[in-house]
Amino acid sequence: MVNFGKIKLISRSFTTLSSAPLRICVVGSGPAGFYTAEKILKAHEGVEVDIIDRLPTPFGLVRSGVAPDHPETKIVTNQFSRVAQNDRCSFFGNVYLGSSISLPELREMYNAVVLAYGSESDRSLGIPGEELAGVHAAREFVWWYNGHPDCRNLSPDLKNTDTAVILGQGNVALDIARILLRPTEELAKTDIASHALAALEESSIRKVYLVGRRGPVQAACTAKELREVLGIKNLAVHIQQADLVTKPADEIEMKNNRIRRRVYELLSKAVPPGHTPVLGQRELHFVFFRKPDKFLESDDRSGHLGGVRLEKTVLKGDDELVNQVAVGTGVYEDISCGLALKSIGYKSVAIDDLPFDNYKGIVPNVGGRVVTDSLQDHMQIETGLYVCGWLKRGPTGIIATNLYCAEETLACISDDINKGLLTSNSPKPGREGLLQLLDSRNTKVVSLDAWKKIDTEEIRLGHIKNKPREKLTTWEDLLKVASE
Template sequence: MTLTVAIIGSGPSGMYLADRLAKKLPDSQIDVIDRLPTPFGLVRAGVAPDHQGTKKVINQYEKLFSQPGIRFLGNVEVDRDVTIAELKQFYDAVVIATGAQVDRKLGIEGEDLKGVYGSAAFVGWYNGHPDYRDLTPVHHHIRSAVVIGNGNVSIDISRVLVKEPGEMEESDLCEHARAAIHNAEVETVYLAGRRGPIEASFTPPELRELGKLESAIPVIENTALPDDLPDWVDTSVPEGRVRSKNLEIFKSFQELDASSAQKKIHLLFQASPAAILGNDQGEVRAVRFERTEIDGNGKATGTGEFFEVPADLVVTAIGYRSRALAGVSFDDKRGGYPNEDGLIEENVYVVGWGKRGPSGTIPTNRADSFQVADRLIADLGDGQSKGGPEALNRLLVERGVRVTTAKDWQLIDQLEVNRATGPAPREKLTRVQDMLDSLD
């Protein structure tokens, strides 16, 4: 069976889907479309710059573009250069793999103050995502930053803010962010969440990193760690074992000497953000929290007791929403696409965070994409190919779209590697026009 499939998005979900389809249907034609000239989505622009081991999965994805029948079409934006309706005409199946790109809001007073950013924007800024290149979230007078959220993204942000220059030499932290962060000399980070240490969504490897920083020490101040796990934690399942390991790590933090630390990461548990406070210039100056209490099932509820933490910068890391595409059903309340095991409507599918919400790791996306690929193949059966790539080629030429290919990405990739200084793996091009100009 020969099928034509358009995959919108070249992050992990899209690439794993392409891999599965190519192996199951070696004669298929698969076009991976991305609105940026460069592929690989959040692996390139979301994974922490000092987690180079995680980013090596890109090497696996790149091999796919050398296979016959799989193309990369970069700098092509759905709803700008082509519509879903047109793709449905051209391809046997269309798969949305765009992830969740929009920060969720806290819904509290003060979120619009200067100095308040969502984690998608902030991480995108220091990772060189073109959408956020011109933000200026970090400036010279920042001393205290508040990061709201008890997940790995909040750990990444906190860690990057307090690492010494030498600790980031082997990262691909972009130069504009590197200079701003190091000149700011952030002294204190408050990593805050409404739940307790047992309920936090950290994973042990990321949490453990906080205890190995050169100049910063993690400090637990407002919550007493329990001697043992509560009854609702089942250590016979992976989630329970993670909570058990995290408790051990938290206890190890208490053994560190923070008295002479140059920088501190204050782990604020049972602290629910109630308002972000500003000064007369409309700049953030503090965050007001309500203390919470944890019930026997691990749920947090407010106590009516409030306290304030000073802040020159606030980053919220509380989750993400997908962006709607014209002509496709979208659940605005959930921030994702209504679907049945990946099927949105006839011949239109969704994978990854747009399907199930912003949860899981890169391997989670692999399993999810494989399941949707298998369903797509079963649904389409022995259907006749529509021969979509040629029709899309003609349309994009007619509309004057400058499409980037896998070979173009290789050129950009090599240029970025050549731009690096010292042991850094690359210095990214951070503006779309600069990427395109480098190919001329």
């Protein structure tokens, strides 16, 4: 096996009831994984924590999901790096749960396993034409411009159309709209992947439609994200004034939710009365009360997207006029476009030997403890197996949400330790056993030291281009630098 950097194998005495430490493995090195590791290390002095990730790089969504023009959000990686450098913590990248090692094997090596590998798939709309070229999941597009090695070759066609339709109005949808519409000279100063910047510099996209099933009161974005996209230079914003008319149910929603009121107020002021767009401006259209019905094939290019058919909707609520849902009216309209991005939610991936709720896209759990049998009269908890983050609660919240999620999972772990359900009386091989098994399978483990080589090289390359970093975007380049 090629050893990628110096692996920490630490031997020391512990002031615990047994001579061996309690060993816990966290699967996933995004915010949920690192917050969980940090809290375990702080709460339990005699515990060793190993973090494994299928990528050669740590930080998950912070590296691959946060928009390149949001550097302030990425500062949290400094905190995560300090966790990884703790003497009782080790990072092992390029270790894929399910192929490099199975869940039963991992559980055999550790006293407890915390699954925090997030959501690496996408929800499907289940409508005709979803397979057409030009239709992409938002996750793929975000990974593409953020330099994720799995989407390096996505190559979305930005040159053969002037219109993009984004289905969804959450923060991810607004991020994508901003990347498509923002001047590339501004993006050039960020850590955006070079292949994405080059494509955006040649992009013909001039109009972006943000489509939502419900109204402006129910838009899923935050005020901060909305202000950013509305503040793009030389941008004409379009909103139908009729869509801004509120009903009693909307007023109730805004009264009960300050964020929704703020978003609605920003949208209401986005297009001043009598405003006339300037010729040549890029355009951002907010389209409310529409749901996708089908993707239309291009008349000119077989197998390629030519447009999106939308069905008009109305909102219907319960007797208290809340919980408004969008209901189709049977009236349709088409938007011509060559690029459509589905920003309708990420989805976690099931693995062998793990209970999984396919409908909710999560692992069944109670407060973070994995549940293997959840019949009404019986609930079986899987001792020593926990979840945190999107795998636990679904793809919701911001990065900081994972902090509170990790605290809840830690409370379960601590409770099980105190009850004697997790004990080191029967020593587990932990990282030593993990490395031996991976070595026998010729897995090229990327250690923390090896990641530092990647980090150093990316920063060096970025300095040449006056960027914070120039990301290595292929598996080959990442593993090559890690092994040097």
